[in-house]
Amino acid sequence: MARERLTPGPEHPITVEPAGGRVVVRAGDVVVADSESAQILREAKYPPVVYLPLADVNSSMLRDSASTTYCPFKGEANYFDLVVDGGVSEDAVWVYRDPYDAVSTIAGHVAFYPDRVQMQTEVAAAR
Numbered sequence: 001m002a003r004e005r006l007t008p009g010p011e012h013p014i015t016v017e018p019a020g021g022r023v024v025v026r027a028g029d030v031v032v033a034d035s036e037s038a039q040i041l042r043e044a045k046y047p048p049v050v051y052l053p054l055a056d057v058n059s060s061m062l063r064d065s066a067s068t069t070y071c072p073f074k075g076e077a078n079y080f081d082l083v084v085d086g087g088v089s090e091d092a093v094w095v096y097r098d099p100y101d102a103v104s105t106i107a108g109h110v111a112f113y114p115d116r117v118q119m120q121t122e123v124a125a126a127r
Helices: 101-106
Strands: 014-018 021-027 030-035 039-043 049-053 060-073 073-085 087-095 109-114 118-123
Touching: 014 101, 021 049, 030 049, 030 073, 030 109, 039 101, 060 087
Parallel strands: none
Antiparallel strands: 014 039, 021 030, 021 118, 039 049, 049 109, 060 073, 073 087, 087 109
C-alpha cells in the first residue's frame, strides 16, 4: 500500500536552515554530540527541531532500534536508543535516512527528544 506523500506549502510550511552556532548535546554529564554544523527544522506550528550531523555524534552511544515512524512531509524515520553509562533511553534519537526532497538537507543528521537530553546552543558571533 502506498503511503501518502505531501509537499510543504502555505498550510504546512517547513524550512531547514543552519543553526548558526555550536550545539552541544549531553545526557547527564556526558557529551553525546558537539557540532558547529547543526540545522534547525521548523515545521508548521511544531516546536523547532535541531538536527546534528551523525558524524558529530558519539556513535558508540547509539544502538539501532527496530522502531520506525512515518511523516508524509519528511518520510520514514528510524530510531536509535541512547546508551550512556549503562543506562538506556529507548528511541531517544531519530534519523530520516532518505528524507523527501523538501527536507533533503537533513539526510545524515539526527535529532534528539529534548526531554531525554540537555541541549546547549551557542550563537555564532557576527563578523
